[in-house]
Amino acid sequence: MSGDLYDIRIFEPKDVMFSRGTGGVFQGVLDGKPYPELVVYRAFPFLYTTQYLSIRDAKGEELGIVRDLRELDEESAKELEQELQFRYFLPRVTRVDSVKQKSDLWIWELQTTLGPTRIAMRNLHEFMQFPGGNRIILTDINGKRCEIADWQALDSRSRQQLTDVV
Amino acid sequence: MSIQPTLPEPIRARLSGEPLFSVKTDLSSDGRFGDLWFAVTDQEVTLWDADGEPSFRLDVTELSEARAVGGIGGGTLLADTAGGPVVIARYTAALSSAFGFAAKLITALAKQEELPAVSEKEFPRYCPSCGNPLAEGTQSCPICKSKGKVLFRMLRYAKPYKAQMAAAVVLLMLTTVIELVPPYLTKIMIDDVLQPKNTGSALLWVVLGLGLTSLVMSVMQTVRGLIGVWVGSKLMGDLRNDIYTALMRLSLAFFDRRQTSQFVGRINSDSESMRQFMTDGVIWVSGESLRVVAIFVIMFGLDWRLTLFALIPMPFMVLVSLTMWPKIGRRWYQQWRSIFRLNVLVGDSLQGIRVVKAFGQEQTEMSRYSTANRELVRNNIRIEGLWQGMFPLFSFVAGIGTLLIWYNGGSSVIRGDLQLGVLMALIAYLGMLFGPLQWVSQMINWASHALASADRVFEIMDTPSDVPDARDPHPIGTIRGDVVFERVSYGYEKHHPVLKDVNLKVKAGEMIGLVGHSGAGKSTFINLICRFYDTDEGRIAIDGTDLRSISQTDLRKQIGVVLQETFLFDGTIAENIAYSKPDATPEEIMRAAKIANAHDFIVRLPDGYDTRVGERGHRLSGGEKQRVSIARAIIHDPRILILDEATASVDTETERQIQEAISRLVKGRTTFAIAHRLSTLRNADRLVVLDKGKIVEVGTHEELLAIEGGAYRKLVDAQKELSKIKGVEG
Ligand SMILES: Nc1ncnc2c1ncn2[C@@H]1O[C@H](COP(=O)(O)OP(=O)(O)OP(=O)(O)O)[C@@H](O)[C@H]1O
Ligand SMILES: [Mg+2]
Numbered sequence: 088m089s090g091d092l093y094d095i096r097i098f099e100p101k102d103v104m105f106s107r108g109t110g111g112v113f114q115g116v117l118d119g120k121p122y123p124e125l126v127v128y129r130a131f132p133f134l135y136t137t138q139y140l141s142i143r144d145a146k147g148e149e150l151g152i153v154r155d156l157r158e159l160d161e162e163s164a165k166e167l168e169q170e171l172q173f174r175y176f177l178p179r180v181t182r183v184d185s186v187k188q189k190s191d192l193w194i195w196e197l198q199t200t201l202g203p204t205r206i207a208m209r210n211l212h213e214f215m216q217f218p219g220g221n222r223i224i225l226t227d228i229n230g231k232r233c234e235i236a237d238w239q240a241l242d243s244r245s246r247q248q249l250t251d252v253v
Numbered sequence: 254m255s256i257q258p259t260l261p262e263p264i265r266a267r268l269s270g271e272p273l274f275s276v277k278t279d280l281s282s283d284g285r286f287g288d289l290w291f292a293v294t295d296q297e298v299t300l301w302d303a304d305g306e307p308s309f310r311l312d313v314t315e316l317s318e319a320r321a322v323g324g325i326g327g328g329t330l331l332a333d334t335a336g337g338p339v340v341i342a343r344y345t346a347a348l349s350s351a352f353g354f355a356a357k358l359i360t361a362l363a364k365q366e367e368l369p370a371v372s373e374k375e376f377p378r379y380c381p382s383c384g385n386p387l388a389e390g391t392q393s394c395p396i397c398k399s400k401g402k403v404l405f406r407m408l409r410y411a412k413p414y415k416a417q418m419a420a421a422v423v424l425l426m427l428t429t430v431i432e433l434v435p436p437y438l439t440k441i442m443i444d445d446v447l448q449p450k451n452t453g454s455a456l457l458w459v460v461l462g463l464g465l466t467s468l469v470m471s472v473m474q475t476v477r478g479l480i481g482v483w484v485g486s487k488l489m490g491d492l493r494n495d496i497y498t499a500l501m502r503l504s505l506a507f508f509d510r511r512q513t514s515q516f517v518g519r520i521n522s523d524s525e526s527m528r529q530f531m532t533d534g535v536i537w538v539s540g541e542s543l544r545v546v547a548i549f550v551i552m553f554g555l556d557w558r559l560t561l562f563a564l565i566p567m568p569f570m571v572l573v574s575l576t577m578w579p580k581i582g583r584r585w586y587q588q589w590r591s592i593f594r595l596n597v598l599v600g601d602s603l604q605g606i607r608v609v610k611a612f613g614q615e616q617t618e619m620s621r622y623s624t625a626n627r628e629l630v631r632n633n634i635r636i637e638g639l640w641q642g643m644f645p646l647f648s649f650v651a652g653i654g655t656l657l658i659w660y661n662g663g664s665s666v667i668r669g670d671l672q673l674g675v676l677m678a679l680i681a682y683l684g685m686l687f688g689p690l691q692w693v694s695q696m697i698n699w700a701s702h703a704l705a706s707a708d709r710v711f712e713i714m715d716t717p718s719d720v721p722d723a724r725d726p727h728p729i730g731t732i733r734g735d736v737v738f739e740r741v742s743y744g745y746e747k748h749h750p751v752l753k754d755v756n757l758k759v760k761a762g763e764m765i766g767l768v769g770h771s772g773a774g775k776s777t778f779i780n781l782i783c784r785f786y787d788t789d790e791g792r793i794a795i796d797g798t799d800l801r802s803i804s805q806t807d808l809r810k811q812i813g814v815v816l817q818e819t820f821l822f823d824g825t826i827a828e829n830i831a832y833s834k835p836d837a838t839p840e841e842i843m844r845a846a847k848i849a850n851a852h853d854f855i856v857r858l859p860d861g862y863d864t865r866v867g868e869r870g871h872r873l874s875g876g877e878k879q880r881v882s883i884a885r886a887i888i889h890d891p892r893i894l895i896l897d898e899a900t901a902s903v904d905t906e907t908e909r910q911i912q913e914a915i916s917r918l919v920k921g922r923t924t925f926a927i928a929h930r931l932s933t934l935r936n937a938d939r940l941v942v943l944d945k946g947k948i949v950e951v952g953t954h955e956e957l958l959a960i961e962g963g964a965y966r967k968l969v970d971a972q973k974e975l976s977k978i979k980g981v982e983g
Pocket of ligand 1: 509745746751769770771772773774775776777778817
């Protein structure tokens with residue numbers, strides 16, 4: 088790897104090690120240098136959720152990119168994935184219990200990978216996004232978000248709930 | 254009344270002291286949904302699980318600082334301790350404000366500083382009666398607000414025209430009554446004229462009667478139609494005006510988050526569907542219901558027993574209407590959303606048509622369009638199909654009633670219990686019921702369409718401006734031009750501050766140069782002076798008066814701005830220059846253009862000042878556009894002049910000329926100038942260096958240059974370096 092300031096630094100899997108500190112904070116050793124606090128950013132949060140992960144220090148300076156989480160050793164991969172889940176709070180919807188319009192709020196009752204939740208939207212045209220394919224991103228009035236990875240792949244009852252809203 | 258749930262008593266009892274702050278977080282520490290109570294006292298920071306058991310505790314003395322680290326869609330509250338950072342709590346985005354505050358509070362506790370005060374707006378707000386979230390800035394809960402309100406509110410638009418609408422309804426009623434005459438005449442014809450073979454003048458009279466009724470009917474229909482058109486057009490005009498006014502009133506933040514070309518379609522289509530319901534809908538409903546009643550009264554009069562057969566299908570139809578109603582509403586909305594997406598797409602690619610062409614992406618745009626278009630076609634078929642299917646269903650069911658009457662009435666006629674004419678009249682009246690029936694399904698359609706539109710329209714009207722005008726604004730007259738920033742923080746996204754704790758005192762007549770890296774917050778700084786956005790914290794004052802208590806019209810009269818993105822309106826150059834001062838004389842326009850160094854090139858154009866610049870001024874070069882907008886900013890002789898990269902697109906020589914002219918103009922005026930080309934700011938009295946939203950250095954060019962390793966010096970060095978490489982002077 089050259090020290091070129093204008094090039095993207097891609098970490099070799101053997102150069103990185105992630106773990107969790109006693110306080111529950113994500114930390115790691117990069118190129119042999121320990122960092123007590125690290126932050127991870129997805130470069131393509133929609134397209135590549137476990138690839139091209141930008142590792143930054145607490146101040147937000149990029150230290151390098153992990154090309155693919157799966158290349159890392161088990162422990163590091165697990166912590167990195169966990170950290171991604173914390174930082175990118177985007178529960179995946181596993182079931183749509185109901186979509187109701189009550190007066191001018193749309194109330195969604197959902198089962199997600201992180202437990203059941205409820206989303207309220209002021210309208211559908213601004214709070215539902217279709218980033219492509221069959222993906223849907225749902226945003227709550229207060230900014231909470233959930234993701235439907237592929238609405239066609241949901242069970243038939245959930246799809247039934249969605250017929251008139253997608 | 255507080256709409257914030259309070260800490261449960263059992264937990265409160267177990268705290269070490271009075272809670273300074275408490276909030277219910279919505280994530281457990283493993284990142285799953287879960288309700289936990291978070292409470293801070295002056296000694297400890299605690300977290301309690303749903304059963305009221307402690308799940309985390311940290312002594313205030315153990316920590317040095319707390320930070321709310323925002324993620325995407327959520328965040329984490331961290332504490333820095335001697336043993337490294339520790340996670341206190343996790344939360345979703347809904348609570349970022351609350352935990353942002355918590356972090357400040359804990360830090361203040363740890364450092365033993367003055368504690369910040371809690372304000373209601375830190376909390377997400379929930380309706381006290383139904384527990385659903387309240388949108389920012391609204392007071393009434395949308396769920397607890399009934400649909401009826403929307404209907405009444407919509408009908409209020411018809412109020413000014415109630416005389417005309419009443420006339421239309423009366424005319425409709427009369428037509429209805431008259432319409433009921435021909436079947437009756439037919440009955441007379443069959444029973445009293447044709448069957449008895451009556452050869453007198455009776456036949457002629459009956460036929461004349463039929464002719465007369467149809468003449469009267471067409472006259473009345475015409476008049477009613479004209480009234481309908483008149484009221485409808487007026488109504489729609491009012492609606493469009495109101496929507497547009499509502500849009501103009503909204504703050505920039507509203508438009509930042511939305512693609513603007515969508516509103517073009519919305520103003521027109523939403524007002525159209527509301528009009529349709531109010532004129533056609535209301536008039537027809539009142540007219541047609543009367544007709545239904547009248548028909549039944551006559552039919553009952555003719556033969557009540559047979560009439561009862563006609564009523565058999567009614568309950569079924571009511572039931573179907575009620576169950577279909579929500580579905581139709583949803584499908585209309587769905588169809589509307591696909592139109593919306595299509596509009597956004599068209600607006601987007603046409604606004605960027607130059608880029609599209611430059612990269613030869615017409616094909617991509619076309620295929621994007623046809624995908625969205627296919628979606629619209631599909632939804633169109635779904636909604637139209639649904640209600641096209643509904644009417645035949647209704648007719649069929651109602652037809653069953655007719656069949657029953659035919660059968661039972663027919664046998665009565667054969668037995669001689671019933672006159673043939675009566676049966677024929679009954680059948681004819683029943684046939685007339687199909688008219689209103691069709692309107693029932695049409696009405697369901699219109700009403701749900703209109704209610705959905707009204708919802709969206711009122712949503713715009715009800716959106717409070719983020720920068721509301723003060724109730725009784727402070728008259729400022731002509732200002733001197735002192736500008737003071739006091740501890741100003743601002744973020745476009747709450748809790749992602751772009752400007753942090755900015756303090757600056759600017760004396761009237763001073764010229765301030767703002768420098769800093771791209772994205773440092775320079776444009777944001779001046780956006781706040783113009784009050785395009787309100788500060789999140791701290792205040793900005795002009796001549797000692799808080800910006801928020803000055804009426805925006807007064808304020809903007811005192812400010813001239815050249816924004817970083819030059820925008821010219823579709824119109825002539827003269828109109829564009831005189832935009833903020835429509836009564837400017839030609840001389841004033843020329844003088845302003847001269848100062849902006851635009852006069853020469855304008856006069857050389859074949860159409861001079863009358864050249865139409867077209868949408869966004871595409872017919873001018875980048876630098877020409879900038880000069881026109883400089884002229885626009887200085888024409889009304891503002892006390893505060895704001896130049897955001899105003900001369901970035903002109904050559905250095907032209908820039909020098911504009912600068913000289915401006916520096917003459919600038920005398921006695923407060924000026925804020927932003928420039929990346931630092932030489933542009935050589936006339937500035939003071940330079941303010943911004944870095945990542947903070948003021949890092951303030952001083953004259955010389956003072957700042959003298960700071961060894963200073964931010965300004967680095968910028969200057971970098972530029973010198975650059976011009977050396979290029980071999981030219983910057
Ligand atoms: N309308 C907006 N909505 C959300 N974020 C914005 C908006 N405008 C600017 N920002 C963000 O605010 C930060 C500061 O932007 P600003 O326009 O003030 O920078 P600047 O100093 O004027 O930069 P430049 O020199 O490039 O014009 C940037 O990070 C930008 O992404
Ligand atoms: Mg800028």
